[in-house]
Amino acid sequence: MEFSKEGISNQMLGLLYERMLKPRMVEERMLVLLRQGKVSKWFSGIGQEAISVGVASALTNEEYILPMHRNLGVFTTRDIPLFRLFAQWQGKASGFTKGRDRSFHFGTQEYKIIGMISHLGPQMGVANGIALGYLLKGEKKVTAVFTGDGGTSEGDFHEALNVASVWNLPVIFCIENNGYGLSTPVNEQYACKRLSDKGIGYGIESYTIKGNNILEIYRRMKDLVKSVRNNPRPILLEFETFRMRGHEEASGTKYVPEDLLESWAEKDPIENYERFLIAEGLLTKVTVQKIRTGIEKEISQHLNLAFEEGSIEVNTEKELADVYHPFQQEEMEPATKTENIRFVDAVSAGLKELMKRHDNLVIMGQDIAEYGGVFKVTEDFVTEFGKERVRNTPICESGIIEAAMGLSINGMKAVVEMQFADFVSSGFNPVVNYLAKSHYRWGEPADVVIRMPCGGDVGAGPFHSQTNEAWFTKTAGLKVVYPAFPADAKGLLSTAINDPNPVLFFEHKALYRSVYQQVPEGYYTLPFGKAALLKEGAEVTIVSYGAGVHWALKTLEENPGIDADLIDLRTLMPLDMESIYSSVEKTGKLIILQEDTIFGGIASDISAMVSENRFEFLDAPIKRVASLQTPIPFAKSLEDNYLPKNRFLEELLKLAAY
Structure with a gap:
């Protein structure tokens, strides 16, 4: 040598x-x-x-x-x-x-x-x-x-x-x-x-x-x-x-x-x-x-x-507390001035507000720069924020999610847009094994939001229509947000980006341009872990999120004789079980509507927790209504049969009459 x-x-x-x-x-x-x-x-x-x-x-x-x-x-x-x-x-x-x-x-x-x-x-x-x-x-x-x-x-x-x-x-x-x-x-x-x-x-x-x-x-x-x-x-x-x-x-x-x-x-x-x-x-x-x-x-x-x-002393409270980095949610009340905009516009507006507030925030994703993303959420962002902070990426979900974690380690914030939520499967490992576990393992937060355009009822078939939130609610260390309305989407997105923990932010594609609402202008936040009670009734509790909330609202509007509480979860992790418990104590009946397939979804966990903790208040078996246990089909007749929105009324009436 x-x-x-x-x-x-x-x-x-x-x-x-x-x-x-x-x-x-x-x-x-x-x-x-x-x-x-x-x-x-x-x-x-x-x-x-x-x-x-x-x-x-x-x-x-x-x-x-x-x-x-x-x-x-x-x-x-x-x-x-x-x-x-x-x-x-x-x-x-x-x-x-x-x-x-x-x-x-x-x-x-x-x-x-x-x-x-x-x-x-x-x-x-x-x-x-x-x-x-x-x-x-x-x-x-x-x-x-x-x-x-x-x-x-x-x-x-x-x-x-x-x-x-x-x-x-x-x-x-x-x-x-x-x-x-x-x-x-x-x-x-x-x-x-x-x-x-x-x-x-x-x-x-x-x-x-x-x-x-x-x-x-x-x-x-x-x-x-x-x-x-x-x-x-x-x-x-x-x-x-x-x-x-x-x-x-x-x-x-x-x-x-x-x-x-x-x-x-x-x-x-x-x-x-x-x-x-x-x-x-x-x-x-x-x-x-x-x-x-x-x-x-x-x-x-x-x-x-x-x-x-000595050996490590077991402290269960400490173990649970260390899953997430401490985060004091900033409470910023909405402005009184509002504008009637679409769901997609609210997401875009919220993202733009946070880009202004955090000069260390970087957005990454396929075609998000000059093209504005396939759903145009980031249209014109390059003009205002430049290509350094609004970055087109190669088609490599895993590598970009990892890069987002690296930005977080180096003191920055990152938002990653999945072109479709389905594609996160190509970046699954860094989400569930790196972002989710880093704080629990060695105290390093993952200041990353992954935006997840998701959902069916758009005729897009098995690879562009999944609502795959249950993959992530199962994983300790992740937060999962799933708004149903424009105003919620904007306020919750602000909280998600402020939060130094990893957040999966689900945005239903069918709601992007079909749902309008008066949305407060400017910057405001909404808390995680707080459901919204949209309708009040005494006979039955309906729990849903995302597009399912709109299906439930339509069902109740068409059937005014059903006296129901309707709870929009808004966030799935953390999950507002207290609102569900309180409603079930009043009504004695619970039906959960989700777009995800029926086995292994959030409805199953809600059902189990209510059965374990409020069984004495139940007057009927808990009912779950969800999509068929198949991949999502393309043809409209098959997709309509797959989705639960047309089966929901029948199951709701059965439960109400029990």
Whole structure:
């Protein structure tokens, strides 16, 4: 292994050695503790320390790094106190996740490190969002993000590279090509000669670097980081290295040929660099031992601190409270002056008001800029706010939702428009596993609103008509809003954007241009978790939301003899059960109307909660009315048969007569 110290000070030469040695020694101790049952799992980075240390050393401590589970050197180079890492790995309170997640599945704003999740790919899109934040704030900074050779096969990798290239984002994508994705060798993962070749198709500057040579990595990274700060653009780096132990310790390395292990052992980044420094007179065996002794002492002291800490004390209230970031809803009363506008106009007006109030708010989506979106919600927004804040995106739902999370991490707000709510399935993972869980896991809010044009009764068929709110009401950490009227849509959208938690904001397409209302002008908010009582009666309680509210209203107007409370939920998470309980106590009968298919929808949960908590007030079985348990058909006769609006009256009359 050839080393060149050109352009690197003697002080930095020594520091790089210490920075590589420290994670190696920490890991060696962790492997002992793993065998003793004092650590539950370990992903080894032995043999790959030069990459983590070289990359982290080239960046400032104020620039974000997004590591993987073999990048211990990133954490130690950023000087995170070891006892906090040890506590994290033992599930102690002094760790970064309060015992809620293990290993390196955490982030820390204090040290500008954003950890990975087990799905690997999303962090690359998140890095894009962080880098976009740098650009929008005029900061000359770089984001570095890691993935492995296996991760380059994921769709998120390709979406992230494409977005970074199109937007010229200052991101350095670091691929640790260590030979195996768990046990799958690289020749079964990709057919290109080098992984750096994958950047060519995206127009990205790409390089392959020897991943065990600390000086080559550090020198190249310093040059690239300086260049990217001054000329923002993405860079793809492939680091050729090897994983000397199993994917994780239980996996072993039986699938690796012995001669391959031996050849890479000879390329050990620390041993070779140590010999170089001794040969150059920058280290002696005495100083090496002194450095080792100091690190060993630090490890032992910090381990004792972690061991002395007691186990996590269970506090159910705290567990539930930490699902969401605290948010004090701003109460802004509507103006007395109103205008008669459509649902779609109210959404547009609300969004425009919030763009004015939050200069750090960015809207992203397909065709939302000059075209104004397929439903024209953002028409003319580019003229007023510019293309930096109203951003057309490639067709890559996953990558854009991840970028929204990155913007949030970097202190900004994001609204993402799904062209159709159905398409969120292509970005499902980052919604339910990244946005929803980040605050509970390590206290990081996801200041993201995803607008969801949804619903049937428009003849659009199975892929443009779903009302898929139940996918998200099930997921802890998300808020779900589903207004039925223009004034509610505007006020609730204001609250959604103000809220630092992730919100799925459903907008029924059939209501966009068919429902008008007197809507207050200017800015105002409406609270989450507060249903609206639209009609009052004594015989039966009707609960609905979205288009179902209008179906119920029409039914009651055509049947004035039905004496009913009609409750419009407005938000599904949080859900206003108190209003439902109060009504059921009065009427003794409950019918729930939803457009979603009948099994597993919000109606099922409302029914269950009323049965559990107000059973003694019920005078009849609870009735759910919903769509057929089929995909949504296209032909009008089939769609009319699918939707519940024509079955609702029959079921309502049966319940009233019970």
